[in-house]
Amino acid sequence: MYRLAHCLICTYYKRGLRAERPSDASFKLPSSVNCSRSVFLKLVGFSVYLPRGFVRSRMPFPLPNFIIMFSSRLFSSYPQTKTYFPHFDLSQGSTQLRGHGSKVMNAIGEAVKNIDDIRGALAKLSELHAYILRVDPVNFKLLCHCILCSVAARYPSDFTPEVHAAWDKFLSSVSSVLTEKYR
Amino acid sequence: MVHWSAEEKQLITGLWGKVNVEECGAEALARLLIVYPWTQRFFDNFGNLSSPTAIIGNPKVRAHGKKVLTSFGEAVKNLENLKATYSKLSELHCEKLHVDPENFRLLGDILIIVLASHFGKDFTPACQSAWQKLVRVVAHALAHEYH
Numbered sequence: 403m404y405r406l407a408h409c410l411i412c413t414y415y416k417r418g419l420r421a422e423r424p425s426d427a428s429f430k431l432p433s434s435v436n437c438s439r440s441v442f443l444k445l446v447g448f449s450v451y452l453p454r455g456f457v458r459s460r461m462p463f464p465l466p467n468f469i470i471m472f473s474s475r476l477f478s479s480y481p482q483t484k485t486y487f488p489h490f491d492l493s494q495g496s497t498q499l500r501g502h503g504s505k506v507m508n509a510i511g512e513a514v515k516n517i518d519d520i521r522g523a524l525a526k527l528s529e530l531h532a533y534i535l536r537v538d539p540v541n542f543k544l545l546c547h548c549i550l551c552s553v554a555a556r557y558p559s560d561f562t563p564e565v566h567a568a569w570d571k572f573l574s575s576v577s578s579v580l581t582e583k584y585r
Numbered sequence: 586m587v588h589w590s591a592e593e594k595q596l597i598t599g600l601w602g603k604v605n606v607e608e609c610g611a612e613a614l615a616r617l618l619i620v621y622p623w624t625q626r627f628f629d630n631f632g633n634l635s636s637p638t639a640i641i642g643n644p645k646v647r648a649h650g651k652k653v654l655t656s657f658g659e660a661v662k663n664l665e666n667l668k669a670t671y672s673k674l675s676e677l678h679c680e681k682l683h684v685d686p687e688n689f690r691l692l693g694d695i696l697i698i699v700l701a702s703h704f705g706k707d708f709t710p711a712c713q714s715a716w717q718k719l720v721r722v723v724a725h726a727l728a729h730e731y732h
Binding site for chain 2: 471474475477478479480547550551552554555556558561562563564566567570
């Protein structure tokens with residue numbers, strides 16, 4: 403099942419998305435970028451790139467578990483981050499938490515898909531964070547760190563130092579875009 | 586003085602007992618130098634750091650990584666008295682090595698990621714929380730004698 407799913411992801415990826423490495427544009431990833439994408443696709447490829455029906459019937463990857471994992475890590479290690487969710491049920495696995503986690507992962511997916519123009523891809527989200535949500539910028543680092551921990555725990559053999567470097571840089575770029583309109 | 590609950594102490598000492606200090610130390614330092622290449626500025630005499638492969642295979646990186654994590658073991662043994670434990674090391678990092686304390690925080694977070702990759706689901710959110718507190722307090726202790 404895993405192999406079938408992985409092949410389908412790779413086929414869909416090559417057909418529909420950026421198949422070649424990023425050009426020399428504003429964002430440069432080291433040569434491990436394609437490996438990084440495969441790690442990411444293992445996590446969220448279904449929710450971003452495949453039809454919903456397929457996702458519901460065939461999803462072998464525990465994306466909801468991943469969302470639960472990084473949310474739990476964030477709220478346990480950095481309880482101050484809970485202050486942004488006073489209206490949420492923050493118990494592990496809550497529907498609200500899963501819903502919000504999915505939004506976060508989909509936004510990251512959009513950034514991966516548009517890696518040469520993250521600013522353009524996340525423009526609306528950037529405005530939302532600047533003018534409505536106003537999450538203190540320090541929290542983006544905390545969230546990114548917890549996402550990296552969750553990836554490392556879930557895919558230790560894929561999460562090589564090169565992939566780690568690429569993802570740290572990428573998530574840092576995403577965070578910069580989301581906070582660049584703050585002032 | 587930092588207060589540690591019984592559960593936090595158990596999560597820290599319990600995991601520490603399973604850590605391969607040489608391997609984790611080497612990997613943590615290598616990842617620091619790869620993910621945050623500006624940290625290489627402190628290791629001019631380490632030889633070839635020109636690529637991730639070179640860094641991972643560099644014997645000086647491995648040896649120093651082991652030394653750093655061995656020292657971390659002192660923190661695990663002296664949770665109630667970290668400032669005193671690291672007082673001399675703090676002076677050394679300030680006066681001789683001139684290391685920006687931000688680097689202690691970077692290395693602490695890298696160590697957490699290495700532990701996550703080695704222990705997988707056993708590195709639970711509660712475990713991470715206890716270890717985040719430990720690396721934060723160690724970083725603070727190492728910066729305490731700076732002037």
